[in-house]
Amino acid sequence: MTQAIAENLPSSAPPPEQGHHSPTTWRTFFSFSEDHKVIGIQYLVTSFVFYLIGGALAVGVRAELATPEVDFVSRELYNQLFTVHATVMIFLWIVPAGTGGFGNYLLPLMIGARDMAFPKLNAVAFWMIPPAGVLLIGSFLVEAPGSGWTSYPPLSLVNGQVGEMCWIVSVLLLGTSSILGAVNFSTTILKMRRPGLQLTQMPLFCWAMLSASALILISTPVLAGALILLSFDLMLGTNFFNPAGGGEPVVYQHMFWFYSHPAVYIMILPVFGMISDILPVHARKPIFGYKAIAYSSLAISFLGLIVWAHHMFTSGTPPWLRMFFMVATMIIAVPTGIKVFSWVATIWGGKIRLNSAMLFSMGFVSMFVVGGLSGVMVASVPFDIHVHDTYFIVAHLHYVLFGGSVFGLYAGIYHWYPKMVGRMLNETWGKIHFVLTFVGFNLCFMPMHWLGLQGMPRRVAEYDPQFATVNLICTIGSFLLAISTLPFIFNAVWCWVKGEKAPNNPWNALSLEWQTESPPIPTNWVGEPPLITDPYAYGTKSGRKSIGAIRGSDLWAAKS
Amino acid sequence: MNIPTTILTLIAGVAITLLSLWLGQNNHLLPIAATDNAASVDGLFNAMLAISVGLFCLVQGLIVIAAIKFRQRPGDETDGPPIHGNIPLEILWTAIPAVLVLGISVYSFEIYNQMGGLDPMNHSGHIKPAAQIAMQPESMTSGLLAASGPEASGDAAPQPNFAAGVGAKPGEMAPADMTVKVMGLQYAWLFTYPDTGAISGELHIPVGKDIELDISAQDVLHAFWVPQFRLKQDAIPGKTTQLRFVTSVPGTYPIVCAELCGSYHGAMRTQVIVHTPEDYELWQQSQLALLEGVGDPQAIALASVSAASKTDSEFLEPFAEAMSMDMTPEMIHQIHAS
Structure with a gap:
């Protein structure tokens, strides 16, 4: 078996420029910092604030749905609530937190680089997010968009220009930010690795980020194109998508989903990567099937590009095309299954530390499996014709994006918080947070499967009274979910100031980001970064040593 | 209580299979089926549900058992065994889902065809509406x-x-x-x-x-x-x-x-x-x-x-x-x- 090999090769990386970086204070986080670690934390904190806003909007939606009648908000406001909720959660929380937040913070540390390939571009990418978010949320003061996050024409063309333009400009800004980030991630991974580090020696998070970046680069420009054409229809009276003038609304759906289905993988791939890096550390076992997991990320990335029309099985899509997209979608279950089974095999037989990071990771695998299985179901055209645009889909997507992505993001925060902040999070509060989130999540979203199967469409402010009881259960679950964020916020804020000081490598982990100080100095390492060729060598001799205590030169071992 | 693991695994497997099959038939999750083809769609759903329940129980069961059986014991600071993979096992869990989704695809295709989803008259290249009107009684x-x-x-x-x-x-x-x-x-x-x-x-x-x-x-x-x-x-x-x-x-x-x-x-x-x-x-x-x-x-x-x-x-x-x-x-x- 491979041993953890660390080398101290001569590096072409520039020498540390201590004078270039001023010491990191709280002011740094409000500045145009070019330090990838500062930018990563900027992304995480900003997107978490938007997560709370998006969550508040969701609570508004669920409060309305507590009863079958329209009584809590107006119908117009209800449509605006779920439209902005979805847009915020996707474009301002999961995408920036998963790729921008963790990607920025971890990638250079994991591959032994001192910063990202384009630090200035990195800062520009981040600073596009706050104005875009303020524009989107601020639209409530004037007129918020209310055509759903899909913004299908013709509805989006008749629903009010101001709100729709706010949505388009905001999403265009966020998409641009995402593209700039992806340029940086892919260049950094391909070109900035510490000399000697092979692609197949990188932690799996890097593979996941490479796959996600490819998706962003290929698909986001198509969304931008669709939105620009939509804005022409809206503002200039063109008829690209407007059937009243001979336009074709279904073409918009194709262009929209060409991005927005891969967007699901943009949101889940980085989390897959994080889980692959968290499970081995706390189960004290090497990742099971490194290459299978790495290549399945690439396979998901490729397949993710050719399944978009499964969102359009009732949109008049030609029969044979529906069959193609059905089979392509089903095939994604294979690489995804490989990952899930590999994760289970990773923890099987380990010495599992059941801390908050591990609980959220195991919760992630459990909940994501539910979303994956219902995903195979809705890929089947005859069944999807029944459940498309119903609460079954709402349940499915939240099992993937909340049970999947958000559980994974929480796992990542619990795992890397000591590295980022230099203090430990409180475990008791973490476990309370996990239990509340897990119970609230399932209470909120599990019954929605039944609602959709029985006949409740999504995006409705009023519904058949026979669904009242089950909807009330969902609403209670959503309130519990809202409450579940409180112990986390308290924990994260309190421990930032008063938490127990974290050692450099509190989890005794082998990957490179743990082989430096907590938090790392601006240049990441004093001198050369150590080269760890197997970040998963748990259970071997060098794995048993406290690797955090040793430098790269001490770890010089036989080269393969 | 010294039952060999193989027997326990077998019993668990049989139990999960029976549970999945039973739930697949007796879930009552769908409303009444009022067309000829609705019953066929329900059959497809029931089959997919049975497979899903089985897979969910398998993965969930393994995670819960691992969390109990392989949890860190107090004072044990050692690592688990350095197992990096197992090619036959990985081939198995690539092949089984592949066969399953292929089966579901073929089954879905059949139902879709039976419903009339593949009707050659029913796509965008189909007879112009004017001609269709002329053809009708x-x-x-x-x-x-x-x-x-x-x-x-x-x-x-x-x-x-x-x-x-x-x-x-x-x-x-x-x-x-x-x-x-x-x-x-x-x-x-x-x-x-x-x-x-x-x-x-x-x-x-x-x-x-x-x-x-x-x-x-x-x-x-x-x-x-x-x-x-x-x-x-x-x-x-x-x-x-x-x-x-x-x-x-x-x-x-x-x-x-x-x-x-x-x-x-x-x-x-x-x-x-x-x-x-x-x-x-x-x-x-x-x-x-x-x-x-x-x-x-x-x-x-x-x-x-x-x-x-x-x-x-x-x-x-x-x-x-x-x-x-x-x-x-x-x-x-x-x-x-x-």
Whole structure:
């Protein structure tokens, strides 16, 4: 078996420029910092604030749905609530937190680089997010968009220009930010690795980020194109998508989903990567099937590009095309299954530390499996014709994006918080947070499967009274979910100031980001970064040593 | 208690299999199946549910057992065994899901074909609507023209193009027994019966007949969904989409708009009444009488739509007033336009 090999090769990386970086204070986080670690934390904190806003909007939606009648908000406001909720959660929380937040913070540390390939571009990418978010949320003061996050024409063309333009400009800004980030991630991974580090020696998070970046680069420009054409229809009276003038609304759906289905993988791939890096550390076992997991990320990335029309099985899509997209979608279950089974095999037989990071990771695998299985179901055209645009889909997507992505993001925060902040999070509060989130999540979203199967469409402010009881259960679950964020916020804020000081490598982990100080100095390492060729060598001799205590030169071992 | 692990694994496997199969048959998760094909879709769902329950129990069971059995014991700071992979095992868990999804794909394809999803007449390259009208029996043609209004019948105005929905069963070349034109508009459904020229706000169809719905939309996207039929089809402005089916159980079922169409989207509901043949005959007579008595399809349409919103009082009562105020000008506009 491979041993953890660390080398101290001569590096072409520039020498540390201590004078270039001023010491990191709280002011740094409000500045145009070019330090990838500062930018990563900027992304995480900003997107978490938007997560709370998006969550508040969701609570508004669920409060309305507590009863079958329209009584809590107006119908117009209800449509605006779920439209902005979805847009915020996707474009301002999961995408920036998963790729921008963790990607920025971890990638250079994991591959032994001192910063990202384009630090200035990195800062520009981040600073596009706050104005875009303020524009989107601020639209409530004037007129918020209310055509759903899909913004299908013709509805989006008749629903009010101001709100729709706010949505388009905001999403265009966020998409641009995402593209700039992806340029940086892919260049950094391909070109900035510490000399000697092979692609197949990188932690799996890097593979996941490479796959996600490819998706962003290929698909986001198509969304931008669709939105620009939509804005022409809206503002200039063109008829690209407007059937009243001979336009074709279904073409918009194709262009929209060409991005927005891969967007699901943009949101889940980085989390897959994080889980692959968290499970081995706390189960004290090497990742099971490194290459299978790495290549399945690439396979998901490729397949993710050719399944978009499964969102359009009732949109008049030609029969044979529906069959193609059905089979392509089903095939994604294979690489995804490989990952899930590999994760289970990773923890099987380990010495599992059941801390908050591990609980959220195991919760992630459990909940994501539910979303994956219902995903195979809705890929089947005859069944999807029944459940498309119903609460079954709402349940499915939240099992993937909340049970999947958000559980994974929480796992990542619990795992890397000591590295980022230099203090430990409180475990008791973490476990309370996990239990509340897990119970609230399932209470909120599990019954929605039944609602959709029985006949409740999504995006409705009023519904058949026979669904009242089950909807009330969902609403209670959503309130519990809202409450579940409180112990986390308290924990994260309190421990930032008063938490127990974290050692450099509190989890005794082998990957490179743990082989430096907590938090790392601006240049990441004093001198050369150590080269760890197997970040998963748990259970071997060098794995048993406290690797955090040793430098790269001490770890010089036989080269393969 | 010294049962070998292999026996325990076997028992667990049998238990999970039995549970999955039982749940697959006895889940009662879907509403009543009121068309011939709805039962086939339910069979597909039950099969997928059984597989999903089995896989979920397997993964979930392994995670829970691992969390208990392999949890760190106090004071144990050692690592687990350095196992990096197992090629046969990895091939196995690549192959099994691959076979499963292939099986589900083939099964779905079969059901989809049986439903009429692959009907060669039913895609965008299909016969031009004008030709189709010419091909149809004389009575149908006049009915269609009558229903589409005086302006449309006069000129060869650009016909909407057809997009795919669910068409005839494989091998079925004959036209449907009955065609109803369905128009979605903010926020109601209008049903036009070319046979009689009647227009209604609820869909009335006879049980056991081959029904074709030609669905279009006036303003924005809508989607026609009857949960008990397991059928849904978007209504797209500028296009006609099709649903073809045979109902099997008489009754009254909800018609739900499933595509976000504006602020009253949730209120855009009506019902389909699947009549016994005798009942349908009676209903048709009443419509003909109405037509003769009034002689104005527009008035009938208005009467029936407002009637629809009244009979649906259980659901629409709280906002029936707002609805009719909101709707009436739209209705009139729609009828004049078509």
